[in-house]
Amino acid sequence: MTVKPIAIRCQNITKIYDTGDQQVTALNGVNMDILMGELMMLVGPSGCGKTTLISIIAGILDQTSGDCKLFGENLLTLHSKDKLQFRAENIGFVFQAYNLLPSLNAAENVSVPLIINGVKRAVAERKAADMLEKVGLGARTKSLPAELSGGQQQRVAIARALIHSPRLIVCDEPTSALDHESGHNIMHLMKEVALDQQRVLVIVTHDARIFNFADRIAEMDDGHIVKVVNSAAELK
Amino acid sequence: MNHIALKMLMGDKGKYLGIIMGLTFASLIMTQQPAIFVGLMARSYSFISDVGLPDIWVMDPKVQFIDDIKPMQETELYRVRGISGVEWATPLYKGMLKARLTDGTFQTCNVIGLDDTTLVGGPAVMLEGKLSDLRRSDGVIVDIDGAKDKLGKPASIPGGKSTPLKIGDSLELNDRRAIVVGIAKVTRTFQSQPVVYTTYSRAKAYAPQERRMLSFVLVKAKPGQNMDELIKRIETTTGLAAYTQEGFKQLTYTYFLKNTGIPINFGITIALGFIVGTAIAGQTFYNFTLENLRQFGVLKAMGASNGTLLRMILLQAVLVGGIGYGLGVGIAALFGFLMRHTILAFKMPWQLLVFSGTGVALICVMVALISILKVIRLEPAIVFKS
Numbered sequence: 001m002t003v004k005p006i007a008i009r010c011q012n013i014t015k016i017y018d019t020g021d022q023q024v025t026a027l028n029g030v031n032m033d034i035l036m037g038e039l040m041m042l043v044g045p046s047g048c049g050k051t052t053l054i055s056i057i058a059g060i061l062d063q064t065s066g067d068c069k070l071f072g073e074n075l076l077t078l079h080s081k082d083k084l085q086f087r088a089e090n091i092g093f094v095f096q097a098y099n100l101l102p103s104l105n106a107a108e109n110v111s112v113p114l115i116i117n118g119v120k121r122a123v124a125e126r127k128a129a130d131m132l133e134k135v136g137l138g139a140r141t142k143s144l145p146a147e148l149s150g151g152q153q154q155r156v157a158i159a160r161a162l163i164h165s166p167r168l169i170v171c172d173e174p175t176s177a178l179d180h181e182s183g184h185n186i187m188h189l190m191k192e193v194a195l196d197q198q199r200v201l202v203i204v205t206h207d208a209r210i211f212n213f214a215d216r217i218a219e220m221d222d223g224h225i226v227k228v229v230n231s232a233a234e235l236k
Numbered sequence: 237m238n239h240i241a242l243k244m245l246m247g248d249k250g251k252y253l254g255i256i257m258g259l260t261f262a263s264l265i266m267t268q269q270p271a272i273f274v275g276l277m278a279r280s281y282s283f284i285s286d287v288g289l290p291d292i293w294v295m296d297p298k299v300q301f302i303d304d305i306k307p308m309q310e311t312e313l314y315r316v317r318g319i320s321g322v323e324w325a326t327p328l329y330k331g332m333l334k335a336r337l338t339d340g341t342f343q344t345c346n347v348i349g350l351d352d353t354t355l356v357g358g359p360a361v362m363l364e365g366k367l368s369d370l371r372r373s374d375g376v377i378v379d380i381d382g383a384k385d386k387l388g389k390p391a392s393i394p395g396g397k398s399t400p401l402k403i404g405d406s407l408e409l410n411d412r413r414a415i416v417v418g419i420a421k422v423t424r425t426f427q428s429q430p431v432v433y434t435t436y437s438r439a440k441a442y443a444p445q446e447r448r449m450l451s452f453v454l455v456k457a458k459p460g461q462n463m464d465e466l467i468k469r470i471e472t473t474t475g476l477a478a479y480t481q482e483g484f485k486q487l488t489y490t491y492f493l494k495n496t497g498i499p500i501n502f503g504i505t506i507a508l509g510f511i512v513g514t515a516i517a518g519q520t521f522y523n524f525t526l527e528n529l530r531q532f533g534v535l536k537a538m539g540a541s542n543g544t545l546l547r548m549i550l551l552q553a554v555l556v557g558g559i560g561y562g563l564g565v566g567i568a569a570l571f572g573f574l575m576r577h578t579i580l581a582f583k584m585p586w587q588l589l590v591f592s593g594t595g596v597a598l599i600c601v602m603v604a605l606i607s608i609l610k611v612i613r614l615e616p617a618i619v620f621k622s
C-alpha cells in the first residue's frame with residue numbers, strides 16, 4: 001500500500017472566542033493529519049469544537065494559536081485577497097441547512113462558485129447542468145430550492161461544492177436534516193462523485209448511521225481530539 | 237455576480253416593492269412639492285412674462301418687485317425716448333382701483349393702462365373681442381377668472397351661481413363708466429384681484445388724480461443693441477432703474493424668496509419627504525440585507541470578496557433607486573398634467589429633476605452604505621451556524 005500524502009496538518013490549534021465579558025475555549029490544542037483522498041469524519045458531543053475546527057481548516061475562521069497547513073499553505077499568514085482566491089479555488093462547502101440562495105434555481109445555485117472564480121455565466125450554468133445530472137437532478141435544473149425536497153436540496157448543495165473541482169470539501173452535519181434513507185443516499189453520492197485521490201472530504205456529524213462511510217473517524221471532546229480510529233466499531 | 241444580485245433583490249417581492257415604494261414616495265415629494273414651489277414663484281413674475289414684448293422695464297429705483305408701484309413723472313417717458321439705442325418707449329400704468337359693480341358693491345381691481353396708440357403690454361390671449369376694441373370709448377378688457385368670479389353678477393338667490401360679466405356689461409371705476417369690450421386669459425399672479433385692461437390715458441382718468449401716474453416705461457431696444465450698455469445709459473441719463481425682462485423677473489422673485497415664508501414652508505415639506513423616504517427605503521433595504529446576510533456569508537465563504545459584495549449591494553440600490561425615481565417623477569408629472577387647468581401652480585423644469593434625482597441618489601447611497609458596512613463586517617464563519 002502506498003503512503004498517501006498529507007493534505008491537512010493541524011498542529012496544536014487553539015481557539016478562544018472572546019465574547020467581551022467571557023472567554024470560551026473552543027479548541028484546546030488540536031493535533032491531526034488528514035490525508036489526500038480520504039473521507040475523514042469528525043464526531044463528538046455538542047459544543048466540543050467540531051464546527052470551530054472545520055471553520056479554521058477551511059480558512060473562514062482564524063485560530064488563536066497553532067498552525068494549520070492546507071495543502072502546504074498556511075491560510076493564517078496569507079494575504080486576505082490570496083486567502084479568498086485560495087478558498088474560491090480549493091474549497092467546497094456543504095451545510096446542514098443547505099444554504100442555497102432561495103431566489104436562484106438549481107443550475108444557477110450550482111454555478112455560483114464558478115462565477116466567483118470568474119467563469120462566464122453561460123459556461124458556468126452549462127457546467128452546472130452537467131453536474132446536476134451527475135447528482136441525479138438533471139431534470140430539475142430550473143427548480144427553485146423551495147420546490148425541492150430536503151434531500152434534493154442537499155444534492156444541489158453537493159453539486160455546488162463540487163462544480164469547481166476543489167481539493168477540499170467540508171461538510172457540517174450534511175445528513176442531520178434528512179431522513180435515514182435520504183441521508184444514506186447523500187453519503188453514497190458523496191463517496192461516488194466527491195471522493196477522489198486528489199481530494200479530501202472532512203465531514204462533521206452526529207449521525208452514527210453514516211459512520212460506516214468514513215475512512216477514518218476523529219473523536220473530539222472538550223476542544224481536542226480524543227482518538228482517531230479506522231472504523232465505527234472502534235469508537236466503543 | 238450582477239444577475240445574482242438582481243435575483244436576490246427581486247426574489248423577495250414584498251421587500252422589493254417596499255423599498256421601491258419608499259423611494260417612489262421620497263422622489264414624488266421631492267419633485268412635486270418643489271414643482272408647486274417653482275410654479276408659485278413663477279407666478280410672482282407672470283405679469284412680466286405676459287407683457288412680453290419690451291426688452292427693458294424702466295421704473296423708480298426704489299421698486300422692489302412688479303406689484304411695488306412707485307409712480308414716476310410723465311416727463312420720464314420722453315427722456316427715455318430720447319436716449320440713443322431706444323427703438324420705442326411706451327408708458328404703462330398699473331394700479332389697484334375700486335370698481336363699483338351693478339349691484340352697488342365694490343371690488344378692488346388690478347387696472348393696467350396700455351399705451352393709447354400701440355396698446356403694448358396687452359393680454360396675449362383674447363377669448364372674446366379684440367385688443368384694439370380698447371380704443372372704443374370707455375372700453376375695458378377684463379380677465380376671464382375675474383369676469384366669472386369677483387366681477388360677476390351675484391346670484392339672485394343666496395348660494396346660487398353668479399352670472400359672469402360679459403361683453404357689453406358695464407362697471408364703474410372711480411365714478412366713471414367702463415364698458416367691457418373683451419375677455420382675456422391672463423396668467424395667474426399672486427394677486428387674486430380681477431385684471432382690468434384699459435388705455436393709459438383712460439387709466440389716468442379712472443385713478444385718483446396725482447402728480448405722478450407713470451408706473452413703468454416699457455422700452456424696445458434698437459436691433460443689435462448691447463442691453464447692458466443701454467440699461468446703463470438709461471440709468472445714468474434718467475436716474476431711474478432699468479432692468480431687462482429677465483432681470484426684472486429675477487428682482488421680483490428674489491423679493492418673494494426673501495420676504496415671504498414660502499421657501500421655508502416648502503423647504504420643510506421637501507426635507508420631510510427626504511427624511512421619511514430615507515427612513516422607509518433605508519429600513520426596508522437594511523432589513524432586506526439583514527435577511528440575506530446568510531446568503532452574503534455563503535458567498536463570502538465561497539471566496540467572494542468584499543468588493544464584489546459591495547458592487548452587488550450598490551447595484552441593488554441603484555436599481556431600486558432608478559425605479560423609485562422614475563415612478564416618483566412619473567407620478568409627479570401626471571399630477572401636474574391632471575392639475576393643469578386648475579388654480580394649482582405647478583412647474584417642473586429640468587433643474588428640478590436634477591434636484592430630486594440627487595436627493596434619491598443620496599438616499600440610495602446612505603441606505604446602501606449601512607448595508608455594505610454590515611456585510612463587510614460579516615464573519616464568513618456564520619455559515620456553519622444554524
Ligand SMILES: Nc1ncnc2c1ncn2[C@@H]1O[C@H](COP(=O)(O)OP(=O)(O)OP(=O)(O)O)[C@@H](O)[C@H]1O
Nearest residue numbers: 017019024025026045046047048049050051052053
Ligand atoms: N462565535 C462564537 N462566539 C462565542 N463562542 C462560540 C462561538 N462559536 C462557538 N462558540 C463556543 O465554542 C464551543 C465550540 O463550538 P462549536 O460550534 O465548534 O461546537 P460543535 O462541536 O460544532 O457543536 P454542535 O455539535 O452543537 O454543532 C462551544 O462552547 C460554543 O458555545
Ligand SMILES: [Mg+2]
Nearest residue numbers: 050051052172
Ligand atoms: Mg457544530
